[in-house]
Amino acid sequence: MTAKYAAALIFAALISGCIGEVAVDEEVPVHGFRVVAVHPHDPEAFTQGLDYRDGVLYEGTGLYGRSSLRETVPQTGEVLRYRALPDQLYGEGIVLVEDRIVQLTWRSGVGLVWDLEDLSVIDTFVYPTEGWGITSDGEMLIMSDGTSALRFLDPETYQVGREIQVLAAGEPIPLLNELEWVDGLIYANVWKTERIAxxxxxxxxxxxxxxxxxxxxxxxxxxxxxxxGIAHDPETGRLFVTGKLWPKLFEIEVVKSERSRPKAA
Ligand SMILES: [Ca+2]
Structure with missing residues (x-):
């Protein structure tokens, strides 16, 4: 193929919308962010779940032999309480529900239920998928498993109610990870990207x-x-984000855009 012919083919594809990443996201706006505050974060914490209540940040971490549940002061990173998971469990997402903390594990098919008052395990439950992220809409638990599915679970029985498939411009979005309920919407990290859906x-x-x-x-x-890691304070609207082994916890504001733009390379 000559260079001139190849260029003509590419041009034809471009004008017909067949190539170029803009086409994938053209119907979905891409918002930016502004950093409001930066706080210290334990760079040894392999963050898998983040939640916030009453001035305290709750964090679940992963890796075999290093998984934990911890309660910290967001401004300083000071650890108020810490519980190690058994070595054979790989901790994943966490969510506070009333006076409990629910924590998923990756491939063990078991969730842990902690008493918020003394951080003791008071219950467990099982599920047939991997466990990735978890949040709550105030009524149901919402869980991700590494696919494009989100499942709604009864917070008392842990039975699955409904399930949704997450799509952007008609395409399934797999690898949904840490979750947060923010003003009636579900925020989800997409694994290996710097994007929140x-x-x-x-x-x-x-x-x-x-x-x-x-x-x-x-x-x-x-x-x-x-x-x-995404945590939201519904009282003040503050939004916290961090990541696995990140040295910082960020408080951010979302800078809204009505327009889509291509994915970063
Ligand atoms: Ca969260």
Whole structure:
């Protein structure tokens, strides 16, 4: 193929919308962010779940032999309470529900239920999928498992009610990870990306993306693993994000855009 012919083919594909990443996301706005505050975060914490209540941040961490549940002061990173998981359990998402903390594990098919008052395990439950992220809409638990599915679980029986498939511009979005319920929408980290999907809990449609590219410096990024922690304070609207082995916890504001833009390379 001559270069001129190849160029003509590419041009034809471009004008017909067949190539170019803009086409994938063209119907979904991509929001930016503004850092409001930066707080210390334990760079040894392999963050898998983040939640917030009454001035305290709750964090679940992963890896075999290093998984934990911890309660910290967001402004300082001070650890108020800490519980190690058994070595054979790989901790995943967490969510506070009334006076309990529910924590998933990755491939053990078992969830742990902690008493918020003394951080003792008071119950367990089982599920047939991997466990990734978990949040709550105030009535049901919402769980991710590494696919594009989100399942709604009864918070008393842990039985699955309904399930939604998460789609952006008609395409399934797999690898949904840490979750957070924010003002009637589900925020989800997408594993190995710096994007948060903003998802309608009714339809599973991604109504917007939040692009957190550049939130860590290049040097920080080299030492850290992926974005994987979102916590929201419904009282003040504060939104916290961090990631696995990140040295910082960020408070951010979402800077809304009505327009889509191509994914970062
Ligand atoms: Ca969360």
């Amino acid at each position: 903003v998802i309608s809990p009714e339809t599973g449609e991604v109504t917007a993306w939040i692009d957190l590219s550049g939130i860590l410096t290049g040097e920080e990024r080299e030492r850290a693993d992926v974005l994987n």
